[in-house]
Amino acid sequence: xxxxxxxxxxxxxxxxxxxxxxxxxxxxxxxxxxxxxxxxxxxxxxxxxxxxxxxxxxxxxxxxxxxxxxxxxxxxxxxxxxxxxxxxxxxxxxxxxxxxxxxxxxxxxxxxxxxxxxxxxxxxxxxxxxxxxxxxxxxxxxxxxxxxxxxxxxxxxxxxxxxxxxxxxxxxxxxxxxxxxxxxxxxxxxxxxxxxxxxxxxxxxxxxxxxxxxxxxxxxxxxxxxxxxxxxxxxxxxxxxxxxxxxxxxxxxxxxxxxxxxxxxxxxxxxxxxxxxxxxxxxxxxxxxxxxxxxxxxxxxxxxxxxxxxxxxxxxxxxxxxxxxxxxxxxxxxxxxxxxxxxxxxxxxxxxxxxxxxxxxxxxxxxxxxxxxxxxxxxxxxxxxxxxxxxxxxxxxxxxxxxxxxxxxxxxxxxxxxxxxxxxxxxxxxxxxxxxxxxxxxxxxxxxxxxxxxxxxxxxxxxxxxxxxxxxxxxxxxxxxxxxxxxxxxxxxxxxxxxxxxxxxxx
Amino acid sequence: xxxxxxxxxxxxxxxxxxxxxxxxxxxxxxxxxxxxxxxxxxxxxxxxxxxxxxxxxxxxxxxxxxxxxxxxxxxxxxxxxxxxxxxxxxxxxxxxxxxxxxxxxxxxxxxxxxxxxxxxxxxxxxxxxxxxxxxxxxxxxxxxxxxxxxxxxxxxxxxxxxxxxxxxxxxxxxxxxxxxxxxxxxxxxxxxxxxxxxxxxxxxxxxxxxxxxxxxxxxxxxxxxxxxxxxxxxxxxxxxxxxxxxxxxxxxxxxxxxxxxxxxxxxxxxxxxxxxxxxxxxxxxxxxxxxxxxxxxxxxxxxxxxxxxxxxxxxxxxxxxxxxxxxxxxxxxxxxxxxxxxxxxxxxxxxxxxxxxxxxxxxxxxxxxxxxxxxxxxxxxxxxxxxxxxxxxxxxxxxxxxxxxxxxxxxxxxxxxxxxxxxxxxxxxxxxxxxxxxxxxxxxxxxxxxxxxxxxxxxxxxxxxx
Numbered sequence: 001x002x003x004x005x006x007x008x009x010x011x012x013x014x015x016x017x018x019x020x021x022x023x024x025x026x027x028x029x030x031x032x033x034x035x036x037x038x039x040x041x042x043x044x045x046x047x048x049x050x051x052x053x054x055x056x057x058x059x060x061x062x063x064x065x066x067x068x069x070x071x072x073x074x075x076x077x078x079x080x081x082x083x084x085x086x087x088x089x090x091x092x093x094x095x096x097x098x099x100x101x102x103x104x105x106x107x108x109x110x111x112x113x114x115x116x117x118x119x120x121x122x123x124x125x126x127x128x129x130x131x132x133x134x135x136x137x138x139x140x141x142x143x144x145x146x147x148x149x150x151x152x153x154x155x156x157x158x159x160x161x162x163x164x165x166x167x168x169x170x171x172x173x174x175x176x177x178x179x180x181x182x183x184x185x186x187x188x189x190x191x192x193x194x195x196x197x198x199x200x201x202x203x204x205x206x207x208x209x210x211x212x213x214x215x216x217x218x219x220x221x222x223x224x225x226x227x228x229x230x231x232x233x234x235x236x237x238x239x240x241x242x243x244x245x246x247x248x249x250x251x252x253x254x255x256x257x258x259x260x261x262x263x264x265x266x267x268x269x270x271x272x273x274x275x276x277x278x279x280x281x282x283x284x285x286x287x288x289x290x291x292x293x294x295x296x297x298x299x300x301x302x303x304x305x306x307x308x309x310x311x312x313x314x315x316x317x318x319x320x321x322x323x324x325x326x327x328x329x330x331x332x333x334x335x336x337x338x339x340x341x342x343x344x345x346x347x348x349x350x351x352x353x354x355x356x357x358x359x360x361x362x363x364x365x366x367x368x369x370x371x372x373x374x375x376x377x378x379x380x381x382x383x384x385x386x387x388x389x390x391x392x393x394x395x396x397x398x399x400x401x402x403x404x405x406x407x408x409x410x411x412x413x414x415x416x417x418x419x420x421x422x423x424x425x426x427x428x429x430x431x432x433x434x435x436x437x438x439x440x441x442x443x444x445x446x447x448x449x450x451x452x453x454x455x456x457x458x459x460x461x462x463x464x465x466x467x468x469x470x471x472x473x474x475x476x477x478x479x480x481x482x483x484x485x486x487x488x489x490x491x492x493x494x495x496x497x498x499x500x501x502x503x504x505x506x507x
Numbered sequence: 508x509x510x511x512x513x514x515x516x517x518x519x520x521x522x523x524x525x526x527x528x529x530x531x532x533x534x535x536x537x538x539x540x541x542x543x544x545x546x547x548x549x550x551x552x553x554x555x556x557x558x559x560x561x562x563x564x565x566x567x568x569x570x571x572x573x574x575x576x577x578x579x580x581x582x583x584x585x586x587x588x589x590x591x592x593x594x595x596x597x598x599x600x601x602x603x604x605x606x607x608x609x610x611x612x613x614x615x616x617x618x619x620x621x622x623x624x625x626x627x628x629x630x631x632x633x634x635x636x637x638x639x640x641x642x643x644x645x646x647x648x649x650x651x652x653x654x655x656x657x658x659x660x661x662x663x664x665x666x667x668x669x670x671x672x673x674x675x676x677x678x679x680x681x682x683x684x685x686x687x688x689x690x691x692x693x694x695x696x697x698x699x700x701x702x703x704x705x706x707x708x709x710x711x712x713x714x715x716x717x718x719x720x721x722x723x724x725x726x727x728x729x730x731x732x733x734x735x736x737x738x739x740x741x742x743x744x745x746x747x748x749x750x751x752x753x754x755x756x757x758x759x760x761x762x763x764x765x766x767x768x769x770x771x772x773x774x775x776x777x778x779x780x781x782x783x784x785x786x787x788x789x790x791x792x793x794x795x796x797x798x799x800x801x802x803x804x805x806x807x808x809x810x811x812x813x814x815x816x817x818x819x820x821x822x823x824x825x826x827x828x829x830x831x832x833x834x835x836x837x838x839x840x841x842x843x844x845x846x847x848x849x850x851x852x853x854x855x856x857x858x859x860x861x862x863x864x865x866x867x868x869x870x871x872x873x874x875x876x877x878x879x880x881x882x883x884x885x886x887x888x889x890x891x892x893x894x895x896x897x898x899x900x901x902x903x904x905x906x907x908x909x910x911x912x913x914x915x916x917x918x919x920x921x922x923x924x925x926x927x928x929x930x931x932x933x934x935x936x937x938x939x940x941x942x943x944x945x946x947x948x949x950x951x952x953x954x955x956x957x958x959x960x961x962x963x964x965x966x967x968x969x970x971x972x973x
Contacts, residue, residue, distance in 0.1 A: 288851030335788025353558025
């Protein structure tokens with residue numbers, strides 16, 4: 001058992017004293033105000049801020065201590081196994097951080113003269129080429145800030161393609177499997193498409209007959225994860241691609257699970273026209289508790305002309321940002337992408353190289369299958385969709401028997417794992433598995449840590465059958481015990497800011 | 508570097524690998540890929556470089572970065588949506604704490620209280636700064652936040668026309684178009700007063716109608732002046748049952764009236780200047796806040812952290828709130844597809860705002876305004892230079908016109924660059940009606956001496972002395 005730090009840290013607004021300050025700004029030099037006059041004469045009366053913002057007043061010491069304490073009440077990849085399925089929580093190499101945090105990176109402005117940007121443009125240009133090679137696509141756009149942002153770019157490209165061909169009016173549907181990530185239907189919808197869901201077959205793969213029935217002249221495209229969210233490779237991908245392409249649709253690859261096939265299989269070779277990657281998953285950049293991520297998109301030659309501007313181009317001597325793309329959809333954000341994140345991916349790819357990246361895929365798959373094999377014997381857990389096919393980077397267990405026999409649910413198992421100093425898997429996803437525990441160990445955890453996870457799962461199963469209370473009331477060793485999440489979202493009790501807290505407290 | 512025993516892949520050690528394969532009952536890892544159709548199996552190595560040692564990687568990346576010239580190596584006056592400000596050392600220290608840096612979205616709140624509380628504090632401080640009641644824990648950047656705000660306004664009003672100013676960052680406009688078009692939203696631009704740059708109330712009144720879902724203004728505007736008629740603009744929006752959306756540079760909010768005080772329904776903006784480095788334009792930090800009424804909050808995009816208690820009610824704690832708006836629950840009916848956002852940048856901003864406090868934020872605004880206005884005064888004295896173009900109050904950016912100087916913005920820029928000075932952004936193509944004009948930015952990091960050096964150098968350049 002492990003005990004997480006708990007500082008019972010007050011909200012920052014409750015700390016400090018009036019008049020304290022945490023930072024001193026550079027002075028306005030002698031002579032400046034004499035020339036300019038008072039700011040209150042510059043800003044018209046009606047635009048002046050009359051009362052100061054009610055921010056906390058703290059010394060630097062208190063601010064540092066507050067946030068260091070908060071950090072100690074948080075679990076990260078450096079704390080231990082983080083087997084969140086489809087999230088690829090792998091180790092984030094430190095060298096990448098130190099390069100990205102250098103002045104050489106931090107102090108670059110996006111509108112600098114191109115003659116002063118040759119190094120960073122070279123890095124971005126090369127990274128685009130490498131990612132195109134890894135995914136088997138023709139051109140890569142580095143601009144999306146996250147996976148879902150990449151998906152939005154992807155579905156916008158599907159839109160642009162059909163519009164270009166004069167077919168957008170009739171091609172209103174994007175097909176997604178029922179095992180898809182929630183972002184897929186949401187991204188399709190954001191780009192103005194209706195979502196058609198196709199069921200999975202007994203083997204966990206797309207039901208081909210259902211897919212054939214779903215396609216029509218209304219089909220704009222299909223969004224697919226391969227390997228899928230069960231960790232199973234869609235073996236009928238050739239037929240799926242044919243069905244979609246014959247219907248005039250485009251094939252979109254959700255790259256959340258790309259880690260499993262690096263250097264082994266390429267989405268472009270499987271017929272995918274658009275591919276997004278999650279740099280903060282597959283290419284090891286830290287997730288930061290919810291970003292910044294990066295979600296580059298690779299496309300086939302036919303779609304390249306629609307990519308956002310600018311494109312990084314190279315004439316053999318100089319790198320340049322090219323805005324002259326008449327068919328471009330425009331922009332999905334400002335500037336060129338989350339460049340500090342992309343720099344880490346550049347360093348990561350170099351640290352692994354071509355052989356190393358393939359090893360990443362192989363060991364991530366080895367680790368997932370190893371964990372699956374070891375978990376198989378544990379009472380109360382089953383591995384739906386059979387154990388005939390090997391899993392790829394993740395495996396999805398069901399705690400349905402455990403729940404039926406002991407009352408202990410997947411959620412309870414997840415909470416109890418926290419007591420063992422492990423992060424929980426993704427739970428209740430994919431939706432096609434009851435009481436799902438979706439486990440992705442990644443390649444960066446050693447066998448001993450995987451064994452520790454398996455052992456914890458075994459113990460939790462034992463506890464569930466012998467003393468379910470301890471699991472039902474878990475976690476016990478974390479900073480706080482189980483939370484009232486309903487209260488957080490109920491209109492009457494909802495507190496979304498300190499201001500709201502003060503207001504509700506006063507009622 | 509060989510593939511075995513890679514430092515990041517502990518189980519690549521051959522004996523461990525063999526042991527694990529034995530457990531699974533395979534002899535070769537490739538057996539785990541047997542279900543992949545043979546024709547798709549990549550039988551060659553990817554055409555990317557071989558692996559390198561950490562030292563070689565460092566040397567290589569540093570040598571590439573050394574080919575750049577950073578803003579630390581030349582006196583730079585660029586802004587336009589990504590601004591140079593000082594990032595205090597404490598901020599950098601906190602966001603490098605690996606517990607925060609290497610954590611995922613806080614799906615398990617019991618082990619993620621640190622991140623959750625820090626994000627709640629960020630949201631709360633943004634609310635104080637903007638005068639709004641609810642903020643989400645971030646969007647990708649200002650541009651995408653604006654796109655989402657337009658969609659939210661359209662959902663809330665059931666109308667599909669957005670009025671925006673002609674004076675808007677072209678990249679924000681381009682982004683807005685991509686976000687708006689699939690939702691059937693049309694965008695109309697409202698002209699500005701040629702003398703002051705202010706949004707033309709006359710043109711606004713001619714374009715606004717019952718079809719208008721929202722009116723959007725930026726304050727300070729893209730070209731640096733303060734929009735002073737915001738009360739009238741907001742009033743006009745509300746009189747037509749449209750929402751009022753305001754875009755902000757938060758560094759101005761210590762001295763400028765917060766949008767919540769002049770009727771804004773939704774506030775968007777760029778949080779990068781609050782404690783985040785420029786990083787060649789990314790990551791940025793999209794601010795998104797709105798009024799507290801439930802109908803609005805339920806239509807908000809993005810993650811929102813809420814304060815709650817433990818189930819036993821004994822302890823205050825934090826978790827994600829209103830998740831039923833989000834894609835992992837609502838799928839195609841979600842308010843947005845956003846999940847990963849810019850959380851750690853939001854934490855940086857929280858630390859920054861906490862360090863500065865109410866007095867520091869006021870000082871920041873004042874310092875910037877004094878220095879920018881000082882630069883404006885000095886430049887406007889140079890023969891042939893007009894700074895600013897518009898007769899309005901300016902905050903930290905201002906237009907510099909070279910029409911009378913006999914040099915194009917480009918020529919002046921190139922000559923300055925030779926003197927180790929990087930001038931402002933050339934906006935003459937974006938606003939041809941303004942002639943040869945550049946957008947200069949001055950913040951608290953520019954010293955009086957540096958501003959004087961700019962003025963002196965520009966004078967020399969224009970006089971043909973260099």
